[in-house]
Amino acid sequence: DAGVTQSPTHLIKTRGQQVTLRCSPKSGHDTVSWYQQALGQGPQFIFQYYEEEERQRGNFPDRFSGHQFPNYSSELNVNALLLGDSALYLCASSTGQVPEAFFGQGTRLTVV
């Protein structure tokens, strides 16, 4: 079992650009959540996808959007990047059967 996989592991973008991050959930999981973790902070919930629909959303602007595909993988898109978007972006997968959520290794995004 490969667990939750995210790509890329590191990314450097210029302010104003757009970025797409990808996540493959753990085998058997159908729900994907995205979190932003700033340096020295706890992860902050961005949104959650289930059955290809955004089910919940945290306090993040519309510049943050996502998508879930029929195979349950997911993308996080961030438009008009700001310096403050620099963070570790984490994907967590889960299933409706049990509450446990498992995280990937994250994508370190640096905006310059």
Added chain:
Amino acid sequence: QQQVKQSPQSLIVQKGGIPIINCAYENTAFDYFPWYQQFPGKGPALLIAIRPDVSEKKEGRFTISFNKSAKQFSLHIMDSQPGDSATYFCAAAENYGGATNKLIFGTGTLLAVQP
């Protein structure tokens, strides 16, 4: 009301000691309380979790104590080892309908276990 307050911010113990990390919450709708361990450059790894219908749960060297009336829970690490040195996060969620709701994380505790 959605916050989870975690303390201490950092902790140093000797090998074999029992570090204790505390968390407190306000939202009485929270009904799932996991702890995660995170090493530098890695994603958080689920350690142990508890529901409010029990007061204590043990898994290996890790124990969660839960006080529903005080709205507090804590992590104890028995016989701590240098390999336990990491950042620990408590979290809380409303686990409605069996689906995982969003996790609200504490601010983290940086633990250092000295040899």
